[in-house]
Amino acid sequence: MDNRTLPYLLLLPATLFLCVFFLYPFALVAWQAFTNEAGFTLEHFRTMADHWKFPIAFWNTMLLALAVVPVQVVLSITMAMMVTRMQRGRDIMLYIWTIPLGISDLAAGIIWLAIFEQTGFLNSMLYGLGVIEQPTNFLSYQNTWVIFIAIALAEIWRATAIMLVILVAGLGLIPKEYDEAAEVFGASRWQRLWKVTLPLLRPSLQTALILRVILAFEVFAVVAALGGTSLPVLMGETYNYQFELQDGHVAAALALVILAISIAFTLFFLRVLRVPKGAQI
Amino acid sequence: MAEIQIRNVAKTFGTYQALHSIDLTIADQEFMVLLGASGCGKTTLLRIIAGLETPSVGEVWIGGRRVDHLPPRERGIAMVFQNYAVFPHLTVFENVAFGLRMAKLDDRLVRERVERTAGLMHIEALLQRYSGQLSGGQRQRVAVARALAMEPDVILMDEPLSNLDALLRLEMRAELKGVLEASNTTTIYVTHDQVEAMSLADRISVMHQGRIVQAAEPVEVYRNPAAHFVGSFIGNPPMNFITARNQGDGKWQVAGQQFTGPSVASETLEFAIRPEDLSLAETGLQANVRVVEPLGAHILVTCDVEGSLFRAVIDSNSRVKAGDVLHIAPEPDRIRWFDPETTLAVA
Amino acid sequence: MSVAESPKLPGSPRRAGNILFGATALLLCAWVLVPIYLLIVNTLSSPEAVTAFPKSFVPGWDFANLEFFAGFAGILKALKNSVLVAGVTMLLAILIGAPAGYALSRFDFPGKSAFRILILMTRAFPLPLLALPLAVMFIRTGLDDTILGLAIVHTTLALPFSVLITFSLFSGIPIELEEAAWTLGCTREQAFRKVVLPLILPGIAASAVFAFVISWNEVFAASVLTIENRTLTAFLLQSLDVSPMHLKFAGGFVLVVPALIFIFAVRKYLFAMWGIANR
Numbered sequence: 046m047d048n049r050t051l052p053y054l055l056l057l058p059a060t061l062f063l064c065v066f067f068l069y070p071f072a073l074v075a076w077q078a079f080t081n082e083a084g085f086t087l088e089h090f091r092t093m094a095d096h097w098k099f100p101i102a103f104w105n106t107m108l109l110a111l112a113v114v115p116v117q118v119v120l121s122i123t124m125a126m127m128v129t130r131m132q133r134g135r136d137i138m139l140y141i142w143t144i145p146l147g148i149s150d151l152a153a154g155i156i157w158l159a160i161f162e163q164t165g166f167l168n169s170m171l172y173g174l175g176v177i178e179q180p181t182n183f184l185s186y187q188n189t190w191v192i193f194i195a196i197a198l199a200e201i202w203r204a205t206a207i208m209l210v211i212l213v214a215g216l217g218l219i220p221k222e223y224d225e226a227a228e229v230f231g232a233s234r235w236q237r238l239w240k241v242t243l244p245l246l247r248p249s250l251q252t253a254l255i256l257r258v259i260l261a262f263e264v265f266a267v268v269a270a271l272g273g274t275s276l277p278v279l280m281g282e283t284y285n286y287q288f289e290l291q292d293g294h295v296a297a298a299l300a301l302v303i304l305a306i307s308i309a310f311t312l313f314f315l316r317v318l319r320v321p322k323g324a325q326i
Numbered sequence: 327m328a329e330i331q332i333r334n335v336a337k338t339f340g341t342y343q344a345l346h347s348i349d350l351t352i353a354d355q356e357f358m359v360l361l362g363a364s365g366c367g368k369t370t371l372l373r374i375i376a377g378l379e380t381p382s383v384g385e386v387w388i389g390g391r392r393v394d395h396l397p398p399r400e401r402g403i404a405m406v407f408q409n410y411a412v413f414p415h416l417t418v419f420e421n422v423a424f425g426l427r428m429a430k431l432d433d434r435l436v437r438e439r440v441e442r443t444a445g446l447m448h449i450e451a452l453l454q455r456y457s458g459q460l461s462g463g464q465r466q467r468v469a470v471a472r473a474l475a476m477e478p479d480v481i482l483m484d485e486p487l488s489n490l491d492a493l494l495r496l497e498m499r500a501e502l503k504g505v506l507e508a509s510n511t512t513t514i515y516v517t518h519d520q521v522e523a524m525s526l527a528d529r530i531s532v533m534h535q536g537r538i539v540q541a542a543e544p545v546e547v548y549r550n551p552a553a554h555f556v557g558s559f560i561g562n563p564p565m566n567f568i569t570a571r572n573q574g575d576g577k578w579q580v581a582g583q584q585f586t587g588p589s590v591a592s593e594t595l596e597f598a599i600r601p602e603d604l605s606l607a608e609t610g611l612q613a614n615v616r617v618v619e620p621l622g623a624h625i626l627v628t629c630d631v632e633g634s635l636f637r638a639v640i641d642s643n644s645r646v647k648a649g650d651v652l653h654i655a656p657e658p659d660r661i662r663w664f665d666p667e668t669t670l671a672v673a
Numbered sequence: 674m675s676v677a678e679s680p681k682l683p684g685s686p687r688r689a690g691n692i693l694f695g696a697t698a699l700l701l702c703a704w705v706l707v708p709i710y711l712l713i714v715n716t717l718s719s720p721e722a723v724t725a726f727p728k729s730f731v732p733g734w735d736f737a738n739l740e741f742f743a744g745f746a747g748i749l750k751a752l753k754n755s756v757l758v759a760g761v762t763m764l765l766a767i768l769i770g771a772p773a774g775y776a777l778s779r780f781d782f783p784g785k786s787a788f789r790i791l792i793l794m795t796r797a798f799p800l801p802l803l804a805l806p807l808a809v810m811f812i813r814t815g816l817d818d819t820i821l822g823l824a825i826v827h828t829t830l831a832l833p834f835s836v837l838i839t840f841s842l843f844s845g846i847p848i849e850l851e852e853a854a855w856t857l858g859c860t861r862e863q864a865f866r867k868v869v870l871p872l873i874l875p876g877i878a879a880s881a882v883f884a885f886v887i888s889w890n891e892v893f894a895a896s897v898l899t900i901e902n903r904t905l906t907a908f909l910l911q912s913l914d915v916s917p918m919h920l921k922f923a924g925g926f927v928l929v930v931p932a933l934i935f936i937f938a939v940r941k942y943l944f945a946m947w948g949i950a951n952r
Contacts, residue, residue: 048380048780051861055776056788058769059836063791066807066829071798073806127698134698140940141702144709147932149890151906155925156712162918166711169728202708214944255796263799266892269910270921280801280893287805287897300802307799378852398855411853415871424867428858476857 071304077297089298093286102277103302109193109278110261113200117257118250120201121208126238128209129216139213146206153203154196154270158184161195161271186275193276199267204260208253215249216242251318258314259307279303328389328402328479328512329354330375335384335394337370344370346536347384352529357506357513359523362533363559368516369484371533375514376482377401389479399428404473405482409489410465412457418444418468419453425476439475446505447471463494470502474509481506483515487522499525520560524548532556551662554596554669563601563626568634569666570597578663581611581632585656587663588672595672596664601626603660604638606646610655611636618646627652709929716926720919742923745916751908752927754820755889758904761824762888763881766831767839771877774839779848795833803829804894811898818900826894831884838883842876843869879942882935889931 078089093099124142128135145153160166161183168180183191219242227241243250265280274281279299286296330352337345345367352358360368373379375386377398386394393401404425413421419440420427426436444450447467457465466486473481486502487495503526506513517523523530524544531541532555540552551557557565570578576589580597587595602624613629613636620626620642627638627646631654638654646652663672717732720741742748777785803826808817816822846869854864895907903911909924916924936943 049782052776052780052782053784055772059773059832060788060791062769062832063795063829066825067795067798067800067803068791070803070806070810073810074802077806077809123697124701127694127701130694131698136940138698138702139944140937141705143940143943144705144933144936146943147886147890147936148929149892149906149932151892151910152890152925152928152932155909155921156708156929159711159715159922159925160708164724164728164918166728166730169730202704210943217944259796259799263801263893265801266906266910269913273914280799283802283805284893284896287808293805293809296805300799300805303799303802311796376852376856378855397860398852399858399860403856405853405856407849407853409847409849411847411849413850413853413868415868424854425857428863472853472857482856 074297074300074304077294078301081294089294092292093295093298093302098277098282102279102282105193105276106262106264106279107306109197109200109264110258112193112197113204114254114258114261116197116201117205117208118254120205121212121253122243124205124209125212125216126242128213142209143206145203146210148203149266150203150264151266151270153199154267157195157199157202157267158270161191184271184273184275189272189276192272195271196264196267196276199271200261200264203267204257207260208257211249211253211256212246215246215252218249219245247318247320251314254314254318255311258310262303262307262310329387330389330480330512330514331385331387332371332375333385333387335371335374335381335386337367337374337379337382344536345374345381348538350531350538350541352512352514355510355512357515357526357528359527359530360514360516360533361518361520361523361530361560363518366533367536368518368533372482372484372514372516375480376403376405401480402478403480403482404476404478406469406473406484406486408485410457410469412460412465412468412472414457416456417453418449418455418457418460421457421468422453422472422475424472429476439477443471443475446474447501462490463498466490466498470505474505477509478511480512480514481509483513485517486515488517488519495522502526520562532559534559549660550671551598552671554598554664557598557662557664561600563637563639565598565600565662566604566631566634566636566638567596567598567664568631568636570595570663581634583609583611585661586658587661590672592665592667594666596666598662598664599656599660601637602639603657604636604640604654605657606640606644607653607655610653613638613652613654615646615648615650615652618648629654712922712925712929715919715922720917724918738919738923739926742920742927745920747903747908748905748924751903751905754899754902755905757820758824758827758895759885759888761820762827762831763885765824765828766835766884767877767881769828770832770835770880771839773836774841775843777836777840778843779851792833792836795829800830801826801891801893804897808898818898818902820902823895823898823902823904824888826898827888827891828884830891830894831887834887835880835884838880839873839877842873842880845876846872876942879939882939886932886935890928 079085079087081088128139131138158165163180163182167183168177171177172180184195223241223245224237227237232240263280264278265284268276268278268281279302283296283299283303286292286299332348332350335345335348336343348371360371362368370379374381377393377396381394384394385392388401388403413424416424422440422443423436426439431439440453441450444453447470449464449467449471452460452464452468457468460468469486487498490498499522515526527544529541530544530547532539532547534555540547540556542552547556548560551560551565554567558567568580570580570585570587572593572595573579573584576586578585578587578595578597585597587597611631613631615627615629617628618625619628623642624639625642625644625646627640629636629638629652636654640646664670665672714730714732716738717734717736718729719733719735719737722729722733722735773788777789807822807826811817811822816825850868851864854868855861859867890906892906892910895904896910899907905924905928909921909928913921
């Protein structure tokens with residue numbers, strides 16, 4: 046086999062696959078969102094935006110991301126730093142902390158349902174402590190803010206692990222000498238974190254944030270399990286249009302909205318956390 | 327019989343020219359060392375001979391057969407890699423047997439050959455181990471045994487000793503020399519270590535910026551460098567150079583002294599002398615001593631001769647200290663001359 | 674630094690720091706484990722205990738829940754579908770992804786960075802949304818509501834990971850090993866089979882497991898694309914409103930258990946895989 050054609054041959058299946066099942070379908074979505082029988086139209090976007098639930102779903106999705114991601118950043122950095130400092134029990138600790146990595150959003154939603162439902166563990170505990178007289182229905186539509194908190198907790202619980210793994214892997218790539226050099230030059234632990242470790246960790250932080258924020262905009266099954274229809278989010282509305290309302294065009298328009306914010310945030314993180322050429326490890 | 331001929335071989339990577347039309351013939355059973363600093367193209371040349379790179383132009387002939395378009399396995403070569411490349415998932419025995427099994431030798435013959443080469447490299451006791459259980463030196467032995475077991479016409483070695491510590495390197499160097507001399511193969515050996523090159527080679531090819539600057543016997547390379555680069559690269563400390571002005575009639579003036587040199591027309595030449603060919607004298611080049619470093623058997627004196635840096639290796643009984651002004655005299659028949667334009671030696 | 678000189682003194686700041694450190698670590702473990710424990714309690718209690726109040730915090734060791742789950746119409750089929758879809762996804766992701774990973778790690782060629790951008794692009798796209806256009810496309814090609822159709826969507830999810838992970842695995846094997854095999858008489862294909870493959874196999878298995886888990890856990894596309902042949906996640910999602918609590922918990926439990934085992938199986942590779950998948 047010729048060395049010049051071999052790599053292309055090896056890449057061919059993956060490229061074809063992604064073209065047919067990734068690029069082409071996304072073109073189809075755009076096509077569907079912008080056309081009707083008559084041709085080009087913005088009608089589907091209008092339908093989407095005029096629906097009373099759209100702004101609610103939009104802001105719910107954004108607020109959820111805003112509530113969840115910063116907590117996850119702090120939590121995952123803390124955990125990653127703890128892991129690197131740990132002498133004993135590092136492996137078991139890492140395994141436990143990464144368990145949620147394998148748990149689907151649906152399962153996570155169900156797990157937190159067990160805690161928040163009317164006869165759930167939170168009610169039982171509060172009752173046992175004498176805080177409440179009888180179980181309250183936390184997840185009713187009257188308490189959307191409790192639903193919001195429950196979803197946020199479930200998301201933080203489930204999806205911090207992916208950031209942790211990326212950050213631990215990233216920390217592993219940073220030679221210890223930098224930290225030691227900073228220590229020799231008199232930097233405190235806190236200063237070393239801010240001035241040495243975190244800046245060197247930027248590429249990993251970038252990957253983790255992009256991945257995590259996009260997943261946050263896709264939040265769906267956790268919401269379905271915990272909130273039902275009381276707390277609309279973009280992905281759930283997309284599902285509704287496709288399934289309940291059988292309107293593929295508006296579903297496509299919603300998909301484009303999710304896509305647009307995802308890309309906007311990706312570009313934002315690429316820009317903000319970029320590492321200048323030559324400054325990489 | 328495996329004479330190797332490299333004819334007009336050049337190699338470019340993108341816009342970078344790694345090798346400029348190399349011509350080299352290596353005789354059957356010769357031990358040829360490719361010597362040069364990193365990035366000089368020596369490894370690229372070796373890999374072209376091995377078939378791990380294809381030349382951009384030119385031909386490679388091994389044993390009268392043109393091989394530059396053949397894959398490595400059809401060239402009758404064996405290779406020892408810098409990082410040994412001992413297969414981690416196979417035992418030492420299976421590593422040494424690997425090539426023999428690929429050649430479909432029958433089991434009894436494989437066992438015989440493996441045991442014989444293992445004996446030669448003193449690794450009989452390690453045959454059932456895995457590479458993870460071996461030290462660097464042992465891995466090195468396995469890598470050499472694996473190549474020798476093939477009984478190849480040509481053995482190619484890419485800096486095989488560079489990852490060993492100094493003492494082990496010395497030991498392995500002597501052992502390699504013995505084993506390879508006994509094996510009747512043609513050897514091409516890449517290194518950046520001039521001492522290694524001197525001690526092993528029948529001939530050394532000194533490479534610089536993608537060209538072979540000089541290919542000659544070790545003593546010749548040392549005594550009669552073909553170019554400024556060779557003199558400055560080989561020898562530790564390297565040759566001293568200073569500008570000489572033409573006085574006519576083969577007379578040259580260097581730092582106020584007159585020397586007899588080549589009768590050429592050019593206005594200046596480079597006067598070159600090895601540090602050990604300088605000695606203290608009543609008259610000679612006037613030198614301001616900068617640093618004095620006792621080396622045990624000798625003293626290394628670094629001094630300034632009319633603005634040029636000079637090093638002299640002198641007898642350890644001499645009393646010299648920094649700040650002294652000395653006269654150093656070059657051994658007349660050890661003086662070499664280089665053209666400052668072409669940097670080549672002038673006779 | 675001066676603190677370190679008196680480690681024996683009780684109450685020294687360093688000791689207090691260590692205790693705080695250990696406590697935080699344990700607290701974070703509890704944060705991860707307790708919710709899972711509570712799910713297990715719910716799963717292993719009788720249906721009556723699940724809806725009783727106040728609830729017991731220890732399991733009743735009653736398997737009625739799981740039996741009810743197993744007997745629930747359509748569940749076993751959904752379970753089978755989940756396994757099949759995840760299995761096909763795993764095979765596709767590796768068979769398509771590993772050659773690409775190998776090419777990226779071993780060759781320099783024009784167009785390499787374009788391919789990398791294509792792979793990285795998939796990161797910026799909410800991939801489950803692919804289910805929408807593909808639903809239409811699949812109806813035309815007869816792939817709608819089939820195992821293969823859904824597996825294809827899940828493969829687009831898993832493929833970028835399998836490419837990047839196998840790329841990092843292949844890069845971890847020195848090319849010298851392959852070159853040594855070539856000089857010892859191997860063709861490129863033989864060298865791959867005899868040297869690279871044995872070394873890479875555990876890593877490939879780990880990334881296959883990873884692809885399996887991605888598919889096993891996926892909800893949105895599975896719900897959009899399947900009607901008759903629902904996977905477990907799709908089944909559970911669509912019966913969230915109607916199914917009794919104890920069925921949901923049993924379902925959640927069945928979803929979680931294989932994931933736990935898989936993550937345990939690949940834990941060694943998790944970080945190595947992400948080390949380069951990073952860039």
